[in-house]
Amino acid sequence: METNRVEAFSDGVFAIAITLLILTVDIGDIRGSLGDAVLRIWPSYLAYAVSFLTIGIMWVNHHTIMRHIERADRTFLFLNLGLLMCVAFVPFPTRLVAEFIRSSGDRATAALTYGITMTITAVFFNALWNYAAWRRRLLRTDADRREVSGITRSYMPGAPIYGTATLIALASPIASVALFAAIALFFALSSTLFGRDETA
Amino acid sequence: METNRVEAFSDGVFAIAITLLILTVDIGDIRGSLGDAVLRIWPSYLAYAVSFLTIGIMWVNHHTIMRHIERADRTFLFLNLGLLMCVAFVPFPTRLVAEFIRSSGDRATAALTYGITMTITAVFFNALWNYAAWRRRLLRTDADRREVSGITRSYMPGAPIYGTATLIALASPIASVALFAAIALFFALSSTLFGRDETA
Amino acid sequence: METNRVEAFSDGVFAIAITLLILTVDIGDIRGSLGDAVLRIWPSYLAYAVSFLTIGIMWVNHHTIMRHIERADRTFLFLNLGLLMCVAFVPFPTRLVAEFIRSSGDRATAALTYGITMTITAVFFNALWNYAAWRRRLLRTDADRREVSGITRSYMPGAPIYGTATLIALASPIASVALFAAIALFFALSSTLFGRDETA
Amino acid sequence: METNRVEAFSDGVFAIAITLLILTVDIGDIRGSLGDAVLRIWPSYLAYAVSFLTIGIMWVNHHTIMRHIERADRTFLFLNLGLLMCVAFVPFPTRLVAEFIRSSGDRATAALTYGITMTITAVFFNALWNYAAWRRRLLRTDADRREVSGITRSYMPGAPIYGTATLIALASPIASVALFAAIALFFALSSTLFGRDETA
Numbered sequence: 001m002e003t004n005r006v007e008a009f010s011d012g013v014f015a016i017a018i019t020l021l022i023l024t025v026d027i028g029d030i031r032g033s034l035g036d037a038v039l040r041i042w043p044s045y046l047a048y049a050v051s052f053l054t055i056g057i058m059w060v061n062h063h064t065i066m067r068h069i070e071r072a073d074r075t076f077l078f079l080n081l082g083l084l085m086c087v088a089f090v091p092f093p094t095r096l097v098a099e100f101i102r103s104s105g106d107r108a109t110a111a112l113t114y115g116i117t118m119t120i121t122a123v124f125f126n127a128l129w130n131y132a133a134w135r136r137r138l139l140r141t142d143a144d145r146r147e148v149s150g151i152t153r154s155y156m157p158g159a160p161i162y163g164t165a166t167l168i169a170l171a172s173p174i175a176s177v178a179l180f181a182a183i184a185l186f187f188a189l190s191s192t193l194f195g196r197d198e199t200a
Numbered sequence: 201m202e203t204n205r206v207e208a209f210s211d212g213v214f215a216i217a218i219t220l221l222i223l224t225v226d227i228g229d230i231r232g233s234l235g236d237a238v239l240r241i242w243p244s245y246l247a248y249a250v251s252f253l254t255i256g257i258m259w260v261n262h263h264t265i266m267r268h269i270e271r272a273d274r275t276f277l278f279l280n281l282g283l284l285m286c287v288a289f290v291p292f293p294t295r296l297v298a299e300f301i302r303s304s305g306d307r308a309t310a311a312l313t314y315g316i317t318m319t320i321t322a323v324f325f326n327a328l329w330n331y332a333a334w335r336r337r338l339l340r341t342d343a344d345r346r347e348v349s350g351i352t353r354s355y356m357p358g359a360p361i362y363g364t365a366t367l368i369a370l371a372s373p374i375a376s377v378a379l380f381a382a383i384a385l386f387f388a389l390s391s392t393l394f395g396r397d398e399t400a
Numbered sequence: 401m402e403t404n405r406v407e408a409f410s411d412g413v414f415a416i417a418i419t420l421l422i423l424t425v426d427i428g429d430i431r432g433s434l435g436d437a438v439l440r441i442w443p444s445y446l447a448y449a450v451s452f453l454t455i456g457i458m459w460v461n462h463h464t465i466m467r468h469i470e471r472a473d474r475t476f477l478f479l480n481l482g483l484l485m486c487v488a489f490v491p492f493p494t495r496l497v498a499e500f501i502r503s504s505g506d507r508a509t510a511a512l513t514y515g516i517t518m519t520i521t522a523v524f525f526n527a528l529w530n531y532a533a534w535r536r537r538l539l540r541t542d543a544d545r546r547e548v549s550g551i552t553r554s555y556m557p558g559a560p561i562y563g564t565a566t567l568i569a570l571a572s573p574i575a576s577v578a579l580f581a582a583i584a585l586f587f588a589l590s591s592t593l594f595g596r597d598e599t600a
Numbered sequence: 601m602e603t604n605r606v607e608a609f610s611d612g613v614f615a616i617a618i619t620l621l622i623l624t625v626d627i628g629d630i631r632g633s634l635g636d637a638v639l640r641i642w643p644s645y646l647a648y649a650v651s652f653l654t655i656g657i658m659w660v661n662h663h664t665i666m667r668h669i670e671r672a673d674r675t676f677l678f679l680n681l682g683l684l685m686c687v688a689f690v691p692f693p694t695r696l697v698a699e700f701i702r703s704s705g706d707r708a709t710a711a712l713t714y715g716i717t718m719t720i721t722a723v724f725f726n727a728l729w730n731y732a733a734w735r736r737r738l739l740r741t742d743a744d745r746r747e748v749s750g751i752t753r754s755y756m757p758g759a760p761i762y763g764t765a766t767l768i769a770l771a772s773p774i775a776s777v778a779l780f781a782a783i784a785l786f787f788a789l790s791s792t793l794f795g796r797d798e799t800a
Binding site for chain 4: 007008011012014015016018019020021022025026027033034035038048049052053056059060063188
C-alpha cells in the first residue's frame with residue numbers, strides 16, 4: 001500500500017480525535033449561575049489543552065516516521081492501526097481527568113487511566129518506528145543513517161517517561177497529571193526554542 | 201468520476217466512523233467509586249477494540265478494491281455509498297454490545313444487531329467488488345488476472361462466515377461476539393504473520 | 401483559491417455530516433426489553449438511510465459542479481459555505497423525524513423542519529451552480545456547452561420538488577417524508593438503471 | 601515539514617469543528633409541543649449560522665496564509681496547533697450562547713466566553729501570520745511584497761475588533777453577540793460585493 005494513503009487516513013483519525021476533545025468540555029447540568037459553572041470546570045480547559053497538545057505532538061512525530069518510510073506492509077498497517085486506536089481513545093481518559101481531578105477519592109483512577117492510555121500509545125509509537133527501522137526494513141533508500149538513529153534515540157525515552165508519570169499517580173494523581181502537562185509543554189516549547197531548524 | 205475522489209471521500213467516512221467509536225466508551229452516571237465504574241465497563245473496551253480492528257480491516261480491503269479499479273460508474277458509487285452507510289452504522293451496534301453483553305435477557309438482541317450489521321456490510325463488500333470485477337467491467341486494464349480472481353475468492357467467504365457468527369447468537373450471544381473478535385484478530389494476526397509481502 | 405482545496409474541504413464536511421447521522425440512531429432510555437427498543441426505533445433506521453442517501457447524492461452532484469469549475473471567487477466560496485451549512489444541519493431534522501414521526505401531534509413539525517432544510521439546501525445548490533455557470537463565469541474553458549445546459553436543466557427542478565414535498569407535510573407529514581425517501585431512492589436507482597454511462 | 605500536510609491536517613480540523621457545530625442545535629427534553637420546542641430554540645439556529653460563517657471565514661484566511669508560506673518550522677507548527685485548538689473550541693461557547701442568551705442572569709457569561717474564545721483565536725491568527733511574515737521568514741520567495749503587507753494590514757484589526765466586541769458584553773451581552781454576527785456577515789457580504797476578484 002502506498003504510504004500516502006496510510007498517512008491521509010492516519011491524519012484523518014488524528015484530526016477527528018483532536019477535534020472530538022471538545023466534547024470533554026461540558027458544563028453539565030448547572031446549579032447556580034452559568035458564571036460559576038464556567039469557572040468550576042477549569043480542569044476541563046486544562047485537560048483539553050494538554051490532550052490537544054499531546055495529540056498534536058504525536059501527529060508531528062507520526063509524520064516524521066512516515067517521511068522516512070518507503071512502503072507499508074501489513075504488520076506496519078496493523079501496528080499503525082493499534083496506534084490510531086490509542087489516539088482515538090484519548091478523549092475518554094481526558095474526560096475522566098477533567099471531571100474527577102478534584103474528587104479526592106477518584107482522581108487516582110482518572111490519572112491512572114490517562115497515564116496508562118498515554119503509555120500504551122507511546123509503546124505503539126516505538127513499536128511502529130522500530131519495526132520499520134529494524135535493519136531499514138521499510139525505510140526509504142535515501143533515509144539518512146544518522147537521522148534515523150537520532151529518531152530511534154529520541155523516541156526511546158517516550159514510553160519509560162510516560163510509564164513513570166503514570167506510576168506517580170499512585171502516590172500523587174495531581175503530580176502525575178501535572179507531569180503530563182509539563183511534558184507536552186516542554187516538548188512544544190523546547191522544539192520551538194531550540195529545534196527551529198529541524199523541520200526546515 | 202475519478203476514483204481518487206471516491207477513495208478520499210470513503211477514507212473520510214472510514215476515519216470518522218472509526219474515531220466515533222470512542223463515544224461507545226462511556227462510564228454513564230457512576231454509582232460508587234470511579235475505579236469500579238472504569239472496571240465495570242470492560243466490555244466497552246473490548247467492543248471498541250474489536251470494532252476498531254474490524255473497520256480498520258475493511259478500510260484495508262476497500263483500498264485493495266480501489267487499487268484495481270480504473271473508473272467508477274454510478275452503480276459503483278451507490279454500492280459504495282451503501283457500504284459506507286453500513287460502516288458508519290457500526291458505532292450503534294457496538295454500543296449495544298458494550299452495554300448489554302452482561303445482561304442475560306438482552307445480550308442476544310445486542311449480538312444479533314451487531315452480527316446483522318456486519319453481515320450486511322460484508323454483502324455490500326462482495327457486491328461492490330463483484331460488480332466491478334464482473335467481466336472486468338471497471339478494472340484497470342493492467343489488473344493482474346490471477347490477483348483479481350484471488351481477491352474474488354478471498355472475499356467470498358466473508359458474508360457466510362459473518363452470517364454464521366450472527367446465527368450463533370441465537371444459541372449463544374457470547375460465543376457469537378467472541379467469534380467476531382476472533383475473526384478480526386485472526387485476520388490481523390494471520391496477515392501479520394504470513395501475509396507480510398502481499399502489500400509490499 | 402484553487403478549486404481542489406475547496407473540494408477537499410467540502411468533501412470533509414460532507415463525509416463528517418453523513419457519518420454524524422449515526423447519532424440519530426439511539427435507543428434512549430429503554431423500558432422493557434432491548435429487543436422491543438431496537439424494533440421500536442425503526443423510523444431511526446429509515447431516517448438514517450434516507451438522509452445518508454440524500455447527502456450522498458448531494459456529494460455526487462457537488463462533484464459534478466466542481467468538475468466544471470476552473471476557479472472559485474469569494475461569492476462562490478460563500479455560496480458553497482451556505483450549502484455546507486445546510487448539509488451539516490441535516491442530522492438535526494433527521495433526528496426530529498426519527499423521533500417524532502409516530503407522534504400524531506408532532507410529526508407535522510418534524511416533517512416540515514426536514515422539508516424546509518432540504519428545500520433551502522436545494523436552493524443553495526441551484527444558486528451555486530447558476531452563479532458559476534452564468535455567462536460561463538467560473539467554468540473551465542473546455543466545459544462542454546451541451547453538458548453545462550444539461551446540468552442547469554437537471555438541477556432546476558430540485559428546489560420546486562423539495563418545496564412541494566415540504567408543503568405536502570401540511571396535509572400529510574407521512575406522505576411528505578415518504579416522498580423524500582422516494583426521491584432519494586428514485587435518484588439512486590434511476591441513475592443506476594439508466595444513467596450508467598454518464599459518469600464513465 | 602511540507603506545508604501541504606499542515607494544510608490538509610488543518611483543513612480536517614476546520615471541517616470537523618464546523619460540522620460538530622450541529623451538536624449545538626438540540627431541542628433537549630421537550631415540554632409541550634415539538635412546534636414550540638423547535639421555535640423556542642431559535643437562538644441555536646442563529647448561533648450555529650454565525651459560528652459556521654466565522655469558522656468558514658477563518659478557513660478562507662488560513663488558506664491565504666498557507667498560500668504565501670513556503671515551509672513550516674516547529675514554531676509555526678505549534679502556533680498553528682494553538683490556532684486549531686481555539687477553532688476546535690468554538691462549539692463550546694457557541695452552545696453556551698445558544699442556550700443562555702435569553703437568560704438575563706447568564707447571558708453576560710455566555711457572551712463573554714464566546715468573545716474571549718474569538719479574541720484569543722484572532723490573536724493566534726495574527727501571531728501565526730506575523731511569525732511567518734516577519735522579515736519574510738517562511739514566505740515563498742515569489743510572494744508579492746505589496747500583497748504581503750496588505751494581508752498584514754487587513755489582519756491587524758481582527759483582535760482589537762473582537763476584543764472590543766467582547767468588552768461590550770459587560771454592558772450589553774446581546775449587543776456583543778449581535779456585533780459578532782454583524783462582523784461575520786459584513787465580511788462575507790463585503791467580500792462578496794467588493795472583493796470578487798481578490799481570489800481570482
